Amino acid sequence: MTVTESGSTDAAPIELVTLTIDDVEVSVPKGTLVIRAAELMGVEIPRFCDHPLLEPVGACRQCLVEVPDAGNGRGMPKPQASCTLEVAPGMVVKTQVSSPVADKAQRGNLEFLLANHPLDCPVCDKGGECPLQNQAMSHGNGESRFIDQKRLFPKPVHVSEQVLLDRERCVLCQRCTRFSEEIAGDPFIALLERGAQQQIGIADGEPFHSYFSGNTIQICPVGALTSADYRFRSRPFDLVSVPSIAEHDSCGAAIRVDHRRGKVMRRLAGDDPEVNEEWITDKDRFAFTWSFQEDRLRTPLVRDPGSGELVPTSWPGALAVAARGLAGKATGVLTGGRLTLEDAYAYAKFARVALNTNDVDFRSRPLSAEETDFLASQVAGRGPEVTYSALETAGTVVLVGLEPEDEAGTIFLRLRKAIKRGVKVVAVASHRTRGFAKLDAELVQVVPGGEPQALADLRLDETDIVLAGERLGQVPGGLTALTALAERTGARIGWVPRRAGDRGAVEAGCLPTLLPLGRPVGDGEARADLAAAWGVESLPAAPGRDTAGIVAALAAGDLQAAVLGGLELADLPDPAAATAALAAAEFVVSLEVRLSDVTPFADVVLPVAPPVEKPGTFLTWEGRPRQFETVLDTGALPDVRVLAGIAEELGAPLGVRTVGQARAELEELGTWDGARPAAAKAPPARGAGPVGTVTLDTWSQSIDDSRLQDGAGEYRATARAARLKASAATLASAGVEPGAAARLSTPAGHAVFIADVAHLPDGVVWVPARSEGVHVRALLAAGFGDRVTLSPETPAANGGDEA
Amino acid sequence: MSTLRETLWDPIAGFGVTFRTMFKKPVTEQYPKEKVPTAPRFHGRHQLNRWPDGLEKCVGCELCAWACPADAIYVEGASNTEDERYSPGERYGRVYQINYLRCILCGLCIEACPTRALTMTNEYELADDDRANLIYEKSDLLAPLLPGMVEPPHEMLISDDHHDYYRGKTLPIVEKES
Numbered sequence: 001m002t003v004t005e006s007g008s009t010d011a012a013p014i015e016l017v018t019l020t021i022d023d024v025e026v027s028v029p030k031g032t033l034v035i036r037a038a039e040l041m042g043v044e045i046p047r048f049c050d051h052p053l054l055e056p057v058g059a060c061r062q063c064l065v066e067v068p069d070a071g072n073g074r075g076m077p078k079p080q081a082s083c084t085l086e087v088a089p090g091m092v093v094k095t096q097v098s099s100p101v102a103d104k105a106q107r108g109n110l111e112f113l114l115a116n117h118p119l120d121c122p123v124c125d126k127g128g129e130c131p132l133q134n135q136a137m138s139h140g141n142g143e144s145r146f147i148d149q150k151r152l153f154p155k156p157v158h159v160s161e162q163v164l165l166d167r168e169r170c171v172l173c174q175r176c177t178r179f180s181e182e183i184a185g186d187p188f189i190a191l192l193e194r195g196a197q198q199q200i201g202i203a204d205g206e207p208f209h210s211y212f213s214g215n216t217i218q219i220c221p222v223g224a225l226t227s228a229d230y231r232f233r234s235r236p237f238d239l240v241s242v243p244s245i246a247e248h249d250s251c252g253a254a255i256r257v258d259h260r261r262g263k264v265m266r267r268l269a270g271d272d273p274e275v276n277e278e279w280i281t282d283k284d285r286f287a288f289t290w291s292f293q294e295d296r297l298r299t300p301l302v303r304d305p306g307s308g309e310l311v312p313t314s315w316p317g318a319l320a321v322a323a324r325g326l327a328g329k330a331t332g333v334l335t336g337g338r339l340t341l342e343d344a345y346a347y348a349k350f351a352r353v354a355l356n357t358n359d360v361d362f363r364s365r366p367l368s369a370e371e372t373d374f375l376a377s378q379v380a381g382r383g384p385e386v387t388y389s390a391l392e393t394a395g396t397v398v399l400v401g402l403e404p405e406d407e408a409g410t411i412f413l414r415l416r417k418a419i420k421r422g423v424k425v426v427a428v429a430s431h432r433t434r435g436f437a438k439l440d441a442e443l444v445q446v447v448p449g450g451e452p453q454a455l456a457d458l459r460l461d462e463t464d465i466v467l468a469g470e471r472l473g474q475v476p477g478g479l480t481a482l483t484a485l486a487e488r489t490g491a492r493i494g495w496v497p498r499r500a501g502d503r504g505a506v507e508a509g510c511l512p513t514l515l516p517l518g519r520p521v522g523d524g525e526a527r528a529d530l531a532a533a534w535g536v537e538s539l540p541a542a543p544g545r546d547t548a549g550i551v552a553a554l555a556a557g558d559l560q561a562a563v564l565g566g567l568e569l570a571d572l573p574d575p576a577a578a579t580a581a582l583a584a585a586e587f588v589v590s591l592e593v594r595l596s597d598v599t600p601f602a603d604v605v606l607p608v609a610p611p612v613e614k615p616g617t618f619l620t621w622e623g624r625p626r627q628f629e630t631v632l633d634t635g636a637l638p639d640v641r642v643l644a645g646i647a648e649e650l651g652a653p654l655g656v657r658t659v660g661q662a663r664a665e666l667e668e669l670g671t672w673d674g675a676r677p678a679a680a681k682a683p684p685a686r687g688a689g690p691v692g693t694v695t696l697d698t699w700s701q702s703i704d705d706s707r708l709q710d711g712a713g714e715y716r717a718t719a720r721a722a723r724l725k726a727s728a729a730t731l732a733s734a735g736v737e738p739g740a741a742a743r744l745s746t747p748a749g750h751a752v753f754i755a756d757v758a759h760l761p762d763g764v765v766w767v768p769a770r771s772e773g774v775h776v777r778a779l780l781a782a783g784f785g786d787r788v789t790l791s792p793e794t795p796a797a798n799g800g801d802e803a
Numbered sequence: 804m805s806t807l808r809e810t811l812w813d814p815i816a817g818f819g820v821t822f823r824t825m826f827k828k829p830v831t832e833q834y835p836k837e838k839v840p841t842a843p844r845f846h847g848r849h850q851l852n853r854w855p856d857g858l859e860k861c862v863g864c865e866l867c868a869w870a871c872p873a874d875a876i877y878v879e880g881a882s883n884t885e886d887e888r889y890s891p892g893e894r895y896g897r898v899y900q901i902n903y904l905r906c907i908l909c910g911l912c913i914e915a916c917p918t919r920a921l922t923m924t925n926e927y928e929l930a931d932d933d934r935a936n937l938i939y940e941k942s943d944l945l946a947p948l949l950p951g952m953v954e955p956p957h958e959m960l961i962s963d964d965h966h967d968y969y970r971g972k973t974l975p976i977v978e979k980e981s
Contacts, residue, residue: 122862122917123863128869152966155893231882233880235865235868237865238868
């Protein structure tokens with residue numbers, strides 16, 4: 001645990017206060033708490049409730065110190081809690097190091113705390129990494145004088161499916177309740193009862209369903225809060241801890257992966273003041289079992305021409321088959337947006353060098369040429385300009401096409417911190433979500449598709465920041481309006497994609513018009529520069545096809561083969577069309593961690609390593625490189641090694657075979673410093689989606705049934721209910737009763753949700769993009785901004801396909 | 804240059820030891836034909852003890868594994884459930900292995916054990932011609948069932964409150980037939 005005051009390095013000169021701690025004179029910034037001033041000079045005062053990122057509360061009384069002089073010449077009559085005591089000029093403080101009074105007070109307090117604390121350390125998950133255990137050893141009495149029966153509670157209480165509470169272990173420090181209220185804004189847990197019966201608890205029927213609940217487990221200084229899926233699984237001393245980066249969103253949160261005997265047992269928040277401070281989302285914490293599922297690919301599979309079955313094959317054999325199949329065929333490359341920077345670079349280089357094409361795209365979602373231009377002109381080749389700490393010092397932060405609580409939890413928490421410093425949050429969205437409410441956001445209510453007009457009407461200045469989510473790219477004219485807004489007002493913009501690999505893929509050149517590190521395909525100088533660096537004759541000059549173009553070309557036969565890396569068909573704009581396109585393709589190579597919906601169409605399936613089993617780098621939405629090393633060394637190959645193998649068989653070596661080599665080559669290439677492509681220009685227009693009665697607004701909630709959250713049952717049980725939200729008038733005009741089942745349909749299919757009334761514009765419905773078994777995109781072939789038909793769900797019409 | 808005493812007397816004196824020993828009781832132990840009991844506190848093979856109702860005392864806390872200087876012990880804990888209870892309380896040792904290729908029988912593990920689940924027997928015949936056989940599993944280490952003990956999993960028979968086990972409450976004598 002460290003003091004994490006970031007972004008204050010360039011601040012005005014700090015006013016210092018000089019005081020004496022343990023007969024040593026120290027000068028610390030004004031407003032510092034005594035406990036932290038003592039820490040700075042190397043004296044650790046025991047504490048439980050104090051946490052540098054939480055407001056001081058003085059709840060546990062463990063940090064008592066003697067104050068012979070409070071700075072005014074008079075001493076404090078009794079020992080004082082140093083975690084709530086600010087330094088004052090001339091103050092004299094004596095900690096347990098120099099004061100028998102403070103030492104006795106601390107020992108006495110610890111004895112009180114331990115009076116009712118059970119001696120169940122052997123079965124407690126915190127045992128071995130427990131601040132109470134440690135401080136009882138370092139600052140407590142060896143023996144307890146308490147001989148009576150300790151207070152007992154029936155154990156444990158499920159405050160949520162994921163978080164368990166053992167009440168008798170609790171020392172009432174209120175770190176968990178303060179975190180939930182101050183940091184996450186989800187005050188679902190609170191102190192209940194009085195006196196000896198005082199305990200943490202939840203309201204009846206209101207479980208602790210917060211996207212950040214796992215952090216309370218980590219900051220609990222005793223074993224009172226434990227995680228259901230880690231309970232009794234292992235002990236801190238037999239875990240090997242490796243720092244890593246979370247792979248679930250583009251926030252690049254620092255995590256710590258604890259593994260034992262080749263199995264990841266748990267993940268904890270890492271400590272990175274510049275990025276995620278000490279907090280991570282529950283998704284980053286609990287959703288790590290996906291790569292250890294039964295359907296994990298372990299050996300290469302090649303489709304047997306006779307039987308049509310996939311059969312296990314040796315690596316050299318499978319690579320040779322893949323190369324033979326791809327040779328001479330026009331091939332498109334689709335990467336799913338979950339790749340590391342190095343692996344994405346390998347795909348980009350593989351497409352250009354081995355396949356001689358620019359048909360490569362990382363976007364497995366609806367996209368537009370406008371977005372391609374925007375990425376080339378505004379995103380690629382730019383380092384971290386808008387950063388997390390910039391959010392804290394901004395005047396206004398505008399969120400458009402982005403619901404940070406669901407889609408970028410680290411940004412959400414940083415904005416929660418920022419609003420306390422006076423930053424104003426403006427949300428351009430269809431309705432005020434729980435996340436926006438917790439950010440105290442001013443809502444600029446728009447119908448999906450109305451974002452360009454809303455952006456044009458915004459009044460901002462150069463201190464302001466606009467964070468655009470990837471949904472804005474699906475609004476015709478949205479990114480054009482964003483660029484225009486930035487030019488008009490000087491506001492800075494940040495592009496926040498949804499997946500961890502998206503930003504890296506832009507830099508790596510996994511786009512039809514972009515080569516690595518911002519080099520435009522259309523720029524002959526950039527191509528020549530890169531060709532020289534790669535040691536090839538020339539690079540393909542024609543801009544390639546984007547994802548939609550590749551799918552269409554596969555269906556039409558213009559492309560005969562496809563190389564797919566971590567792609568999910570269900571994410572594509574029209575999953576049925578994509579399925580047909582793959583079925584039509586002559587040859588499909590799939591690089592996957594697990595069996596997927598691409599596997600049935602693949603002629604060669606090559607297993608690759610998940611992030612936990614390989615080194616790599618994720619770029620955050622800021623463009624900040626987040627490098628991580630291998631956690632589990634299983635021998636699984638990263639994509640770069642597999643692609644290098646195919647390229648060698650094709651006779652066009654990639655020149656890089658390892659992640660380290662790819663890293664070095666990227667470093668050597670350097671960012672393009674030549675001319676940038678022109679900014680995106682597209683007029684606002686209505687999307688050509690299916691025709692229906694209402695406009696669909698949708699995004700993925702933080703906890704859903706996506707494949708990266710497979711296998712984490714307790715965690716998934718804390719998901720928010722999948723409800724359809726619409727205004728009362730919208731529901732009434734469609735004949736849907738609030739609380740009853742409603743059907744959304746398009747010509748492609750239908751999905752059923754329970755309808756709730758919410759303050760949305762009339763004619764707009766919101767549903768979660770994925771919920772248990774209901775994938776809006778796969779069922780309706782429609783998504784954000786499309787027109788769908790809303791109708792009541794009658795039992796007769798429901799053919800058993802329950803939502 | 805040997806003296807008269809060395810040439811004549813010393814050989815006879817040497818045989819003197821032999822002659823004297825011929826009339827003493829031999830100290831040779833006829834192991835393995837005859838087995839001599841060890842000292843009562845001899846550090847032999849480990850045993851995982853049971854409560855009087857047959858539930859396991861081990862709670863899977865891994866303190867033995869932590870204490871072990873030879874890294875010979877491997878433990879994995881797990882939760883007892885209503886249907887499957889192996890020990891009183893919430894936690895039991897699902898996996899318990901001692902590797903006798905590594906164990907130095909120092910006894911630090913039994914000192915670490917908070918529930919007296921792990922003790923040492925006097926059994927010392929720990930040899931085998933197969934290395935794999937010398938990794939003892941929980942089933943090899945568990946104490947035999949004494950009269951009154953029931954093979955887990957089963958519910959707590961001594962008391963519904965698991966604290967009572969540690970307070971020394973014993974099995975109530977139940978007349979099942981009457």
